[in-house]
Amino acid sequence: xxxxxxxxxxxxxxxxxxxxxxxxxxxxxxxxxxxxxxxxxxxxxxxxxxxxxxxxxxxxxxxxxxxxxxxxxxxxxxxxxxxxxxxxxxxxxxxxxxxxxxxxxxxxxxxxxxxxxxxxxxxxxxxxxxxxxxxxxxxxxxxxxxxxxxxxxxxxxxxxxxxxxxxxxxxxxxxxxxxxxxxxxxxxxxxxxxxxxxxxxxxxxxxxxxxxxxxxxxxxxxxxxxxxxxxxxxxxxxxxxxxxxxxxxxxxxxxxxxxxxxxxxxxxxxxxxxxxxxxxxxxxxxxxxxxxxxxxxxxxxxxxxxxxxxxxxxxxxxxxxxxxxxxxxxxxxxxxxxxxxxxxxxxxxxxxxxxxxxxxxxxxxxxxxxxxxxxxxxxxxxxxxxxxxxxxxxxxxxxxxxxxxxxxxxxxxxxxxxxxxxxxxxxxxxxxxxxxxxxxxxxxxxxxxxxxxxxxxxxxxxxxxxxxxxxxxxxxxxxxxxxxxxxxxxxxxxxxxxxxxxxxxxxxxxxxxxxxxxxxxxxxxxxxxxxxxxxxxxxxxxx
Numbered sequence: 001x002x003x004x005x006x007x008x009x010x011x012x013x014x015x016x017x018x019x020x021x022x023x024x025x026x027x028x029x030x031x032x033x034x035x036x037x038x039x040x041x042x043x044x045x046x047x048x049x050x051x052x053x054x055x056x057x058x059x060x061x062x063x064x065x066x067x068x069x070x071x072x073x074x075x076x077x078x079x080x081x082x083x084x085x086x087x088x089x090x091x092x093x094x095x096x097x098x099x100x101x102x103x104x105x106x107x108x109x110x111x112x113x114x115x116x117x118x119x120x121x122x123x124x125x126x127x128x129x130x131x132x133x134x135x136x137x138x139x140x141x142x143x144x145x146x147x148x149x150x151x152x153x154x155x156x157x158x159x160x161x162x163x164x165x166x167x168x169x170x171x172x173x174x175x176x177x178x179x180x181x182x183x184x185x186x187x188x189x190x191x192x193x194x195x196x197x198x199x200x201x202x203x204x205x206x207x208x209x210x211x212x213x214x215x216x217x218x219x220x221x222x223x224x225x226x227x228x229x230x231x232x233x234x235x236x237x238x239x240x241x242x243x244x245x246x247x248x249x250x251x252x253x254x255x256x257x258x259x260x261x262x263x264x265x266x267x268x269x270x271x272x273x274x275x276x277x278x279x280x281x282x283x284x285x286x287x288x289x290x291x292x293x294x295x296x297x298x299x300x301x302x303x304x305x306x307x308x309x310x311x312x313x314x315x316x317x318x319x320x321x322x323x324x325x326x327x328x329x330x331x332x333x334x335x336x337x338x339x340x341x342x343x344x345x346x347x348x349x350x351x352x353x354x355x356x357x358x359x360x361x362x363x364x365x366x367x368x369x370x371x372x373x374x375x376x377x378x379x380x381x382x383x384x385x386x387x388x389x390x391x392x393x394x395x396x397x398x399x400x401x402x403x404x405x406x407x408x409x410x411x412x413x414x415x416x417x418x419x420x421x422x423x424x425x426x427x428x429x430x431x432x433x434x435x436x437x438x439x440x441x442x443x444x445x446x447x448x449x450x451x452x453x454x455x456x457x458x459x460x461x462x463x464x465x466x467x468x469x470x471x472x473x474x475x476x477x478x479x480x481x482x483x484x485x486x487x488x489x490x491x492x493x494x495x496x497x498x499x500x501x502x503x504x505x506x507x508x509x510x511x512x513x514x515x516x517x518x519x520x521x522x523x524x525x526x527x528x529x530x531x532x533x534x535x536x537x538x539x540x541x542x543x
Contacts, residue, residue, distance in 0.1 A: 001139050001251070004029035004037040005236075007225045007244045009214030011283050012046030013058070015065045019044075022069055022080065025245060030076050032247050035139060038210045040179050041081040041112075041148050042096065044069075047181035047212055048219070053083055053094060053126045070101045077102040077138060079145065081179050083127075084109055092128035098147055098179055100136050108136055112147035113164045120183065120219060120523070120532035123149075133167035141250070144173035144205070148180035154198045169203050175250055176200075176207040184222035184272050185526045186265045193226070193234070193260075200232040206253045213243055215279035218520040218530055220272045224261070233257040241275045266433045269524045270305070273422060276522040277309035280420050281395065288394035292385050292415070293317035293337065293344065295329030296454060300336050300445045301434050302399040302422045307340050317344040318388060320381040322353060324457050332446045339444050352380045374458035378414030386417055395419040398519050403428040403471060405518070405529055406478045407504065408511030409464070416518050424521035425528040427475040428454070469500060477504050483527045488542065502542075509535070509543040 006025040010018050022039060029037040041047060044062045052058045062082050069078065078101040083094050096112040111130035115123040135142040150164040165176070176199065182192055200207050206229050213223030227236030227248050235253050237260050238244040263271075281287065289306050293299045299317075306315045319333050330346075337344040356376045357364075364372070389396040398418025400410050405424050410416045423431060435450050454464040454471075468474055477496055480486040481504075486494075491501045512535050521530045 001036065001141060002032075002034045002247060002249050003208055004032065004034040004245065004247045005208060005210050005225050005227070005238065006037055006039050007210060007213050007223045007238050008039065008043070009243055009279070010040075010043055010046040010212065012049055012216055013052055014046070014283075015044070015061050018046060019065050019069060023072055026069070026072060026076060026078060028245060029247070030074075034076060034247055036077045036079065038177060038179060038208065039078070039080040040210045040212045041098075041181040042083065043080050043179075044082040046216065047081075047221075048121075048216065049083070050122075059083055059085060059094070066099055066101075066106065070099075070106050071104055073101045073104055079177060079179065081147065081181075084111075086128045088128075092124075092126060094127050095130065096123060096127045096147060098145055100138075100145070102138070110136070110145045110147075112150060113162065114149040114153055114160050116149045116152075118159075119527065120530075121149075130164075133164060135168055135171045135173045141174040142171055144168040144171075144176045146176065146178045148178065148182060151176075151178050151199050152195055154195060154202065165199060165203055173205060176203065176205055178207065178209045180209060181212045181221065183523065184220040184268075186268050186272075186524055187526060189222065189224060189240075189263075189268070192224070196226060196228060197232045200228045200230065204230055206230050206250065208248065213239075213241065215276040215283075215522070217280065218276075218523050218528070220276050220523060222268075222272065227253065229253040229255075229257075234260050237261060241271045266430065266437045269426060269430065270434060270437060272524050273305050273426075273522055274309045277306055277397075277420070277422060280522075281310060284395075286393070286395050287314055288392065289315045289397050290385060290389050290392075290394040291315070291317055291397040291399060292381055293319050293333045294457070295319075295325075295331070295333040295449060297431055297435055297445075297449055298401050298404075298423055299399040300332075300449050301431055301438070302397055303336060303340065303342065304438050304444060305422060306397055307342055312340050312342040315342050316388075316394065317342060318385060319344060319346040320349050320384060321346070322348070322377050322457070323350050324377075324459055324462070326457065328448060328452070329457060332449045335446045336444070336449070339446075347384055349377060349380045349384070352384075353377055356380070369459065375411045375414060377458050378411035380414075382411070382414040382417040389419075397422055398424065400424055400518075401428050401431050402426055402525075402529070403468075403475055403478060405515055405521075406482065406511075407468065407474070407507040408514050409468065410514065412514055412517060416514065418519045421519045421521040424518070425524045427478065428471040429475050469504075473500075474504065477501060478508070481505055481508065482533070483525060505542045509539065509541065512539075513537045 084097040098110045100108040113130040117124040153160045153163045209226045212221035225238040396418045398421040401423045
């Protein structure tokens with residue numbers, strides 16, 4: 001049996017676009033003699049549709065698109081994900097389903113059994129879990145069809161009480177097919193391969209796995225669809241971070257394993273962020289980006305990523321020096337923009353800041369220079385950047401990194417402004433690594449930007465180290481607390497200073513209110529700020 005895998009970048013709720021992509025790939029598969037073509041989980045609607053699933057009209061459109069696609073399926077079968085209604089008297093109103101289409105008709109519908117309800121997933125909010133199991137008979141072979149999480153209950157600590165493949169294997173299937181929407185984080189590729197390998201090793205039958213690719217707001221899908229033979233060897237691996245189409249013959253899956261893609265953590269993060277920026281703009285219908293370029297490493301790395309995603313001519317940098325900005329910071333920013341061939345403007349904020357200071361003279365009389373004055377500078381920059389964004393129809397990119405966002409080292413309505421947070425899930429030490437990666441072939445980012453001590457430059461001779469511990473220490477504490485969920489005693493037991501641990505964790509929890517008001521953060525780690533980390537704002541724990 002010849003099976004085509006279509007790894008596509010869908011647009012949530014854009015039924016015309018999703019239909020067209022699916023139909024074009026069906027035609028391509030037909031022209032190459034495929035018996036079956038497979039699309040990913042919730043392909044019709046895009047993933048995750050979230051509360052769109054609560055609208056009858058949305059579900060109606062999903063079904064209408066599926067019926068239209070079915071009409072085109074002559075001499076080829078299709079497996080494709082979509083939401084379907086649950087007509088039972090009890091339970092959630094919908095299923096997360098896969099349609100099996102043959103001879104122009106929807107011949108069978110299989111439902112997802114294991115509904116993830118952790119981190120960024122909330123499928124049990126909408127869907128009823130499946131409890132009936134049967135294979136699909138096609139061309140004399142039995143297909144065990146599962147949907148994403150259905151294969152993930154095979155680890156050492158199962159989350160669910162059932163395993164769909166344990167039920168389906170009773171019918172002696174010839175092949176496993178799994179359609180998925182498995183989001184990216186920098187360790188996910190190896191985790192995913194291990195899970196799929198365990199399934200093949202357990203059931204001793206080949207596996208064809210089709211994943212989403214592309215960005216859906218903050219969620220990034222890396223693709224990397226796979227085919228494994230019955231020996232759990234990877235005999236097909238599709239592209240990462242781009243659409244792909246490949247054809248496989250199930251009678252020839254015992255061939256020599258392919259050499260799988262090996263990519264460093266930093267390169268993975270780089271490629272994911274570029275895709276995330278590009279898709280965010282394309283799917284919103286924007287072309288132009290704007291950012292504040294300070295001469296520091298965060299805005300420099302953000303600019304390089306934006307230029308790669310959108311093109312140099314579509315990204316404008318605004319330099320906003322104050323009386324505390326060093327000459328070398330302004331020069332570094334100019335040099336970077338020139339290196340990239342990207343337009344920039346310089347708007348000094350000294351006079352604006354002085355005007356605020358004069359207007360507040362009576363209220364601030366006799367009080368020392370402090371955080372309020374520093375924040376006025378940041379907010380002056382924020383107002384100017386948003387004015388330019390509004391006037392010229394550009395999306396302002398936020399340049400804050402995860403370390404700063406974690407401890408609240410940023411100004412609401414100032415440098416935390418933006419329509420998209422590019423580095424909000426990247427710790428400072430990894431921002432430095434990204435900069436070095438970008439410079440691996442030539443000096444794009446001025447080396448001075450990379451080597452100088454980080455500073456907000458909001459007061460004379462200011463350095464980040466005045467307020468924060470060294471980033472090597474800070475980032476490790478943050479990683480253990482945020483990603484690994486280690487508590488204070490566990491961190492102290494790891495050798496971190498007790499007072500520092502309590503201070504850092506207190507800062508993280510106190511500043512949840514700031515993060516609650518910021519733009520979507522492109523997710524590249526296993527625990528990003530945003531929809532996958534739900535922390536109360538008004539709470540006492542560790543604060």
